[in-house]
Amino acid sequence: MKLLEERIVKDGIVREGGVLKVDSFLNHQMDIALFTQMGKEFARLYDGCGVNKILTIEASGIGIACIAAQEFGCPVVFAKKNKTKNIAGDVWTSRVESFTHGKVYDIIVSKDYLKAGDRVLIIDDFLAMGSALKGLIQLVNDSGATLVGAGIAVEKAFQPGGDLIRSMGVRVESLARIASMDPESGVQFVEE
């Protein structure tokens, strides 16, 4: 998606160690006008797929997912990273390794909100190692819902997550796919 690529070039900051800082518009401050265009693009890509639920994960996937959901006319469910006492009853759970934060955590979704009959689009801000996405896919599969695919804002295509998930037979649509990046030369995108 040209608009997102241009924004990454303009406002993204590449740090050593494969870190892309996009917190001025994507995952700390959020440019809602940009999100609206991203939501329209997800809706175009997954048009006619019968999506009736969007699944994301706290925290930075939620904004993108909610704006996209307006296009799909469906609710959003977000997986939680910690079990709180306000979620009672049975939950679907899986384990996610965060390479950014260097820890492993469980994610959960109430069984009330993910079940057979749902046609689920997973939306998240980043795809790198694929651990979070793999965890979300497992929740969908365990629930008996149908996984339509995944919609990702920024894929670090030089990391293995995207290939891994696609090799599982899951459709993955990323709005910006980064082929390489470094602090000196900036960001290069995958030529589609």
Next chain:
Amino acid sequence: MKLLEERIVKDGIVREGGVLKVDSFLNHQMDIALFTQMGKEFARLYDGCGVNKILTIEASGIGIACIAAQEFGCPVVFAKKNKTKNIAGDVWTSRVESFTHGKVYDIIVSKDYLKAGDRVLIIDDFLAMGSALKGLIQLVNDSGATLVGAGIAVEKAFQPGGDLIRSMGVRVESLARIASMDPESGVQFVEE
């Protein structure tokens, strides 16, 4: 707001100990069509106030804030509960006590995204003891931005947070104000 009150009566579940479970439409599964109407109501209430930034806190405030931001035509910044290595540089920080989770934590916002000149509307899903809101207000005040007010989805008006924040001279608009509730008789709203 009638629509939200009716939804709380229909789908909210009152538990012992002052717990209102609204995770089927507000803070786990999110009804985006409802959020759109809530966003329009916040925009009506704060019309003409020059809001150019919405501040919320992860995770369950983000969806409501992003949908509302479409009405205001402004970006959203969400306060983070843990410092990650992807947020570099200086941050505004304050301390919040979570009565739901029984712990104290720091919240942070990058100084890049909250500063003098901003006219800030704080949006969150719940107001009960007021600790999170007080923390967010402190971030705004420390930054030199102007606090326009707070927009809350559900206020537990039988708990002290709303009175506390209003006594600080802050405008607080809550879409549903609960006067009392218990598992037997359900939810009663404050008569406006």
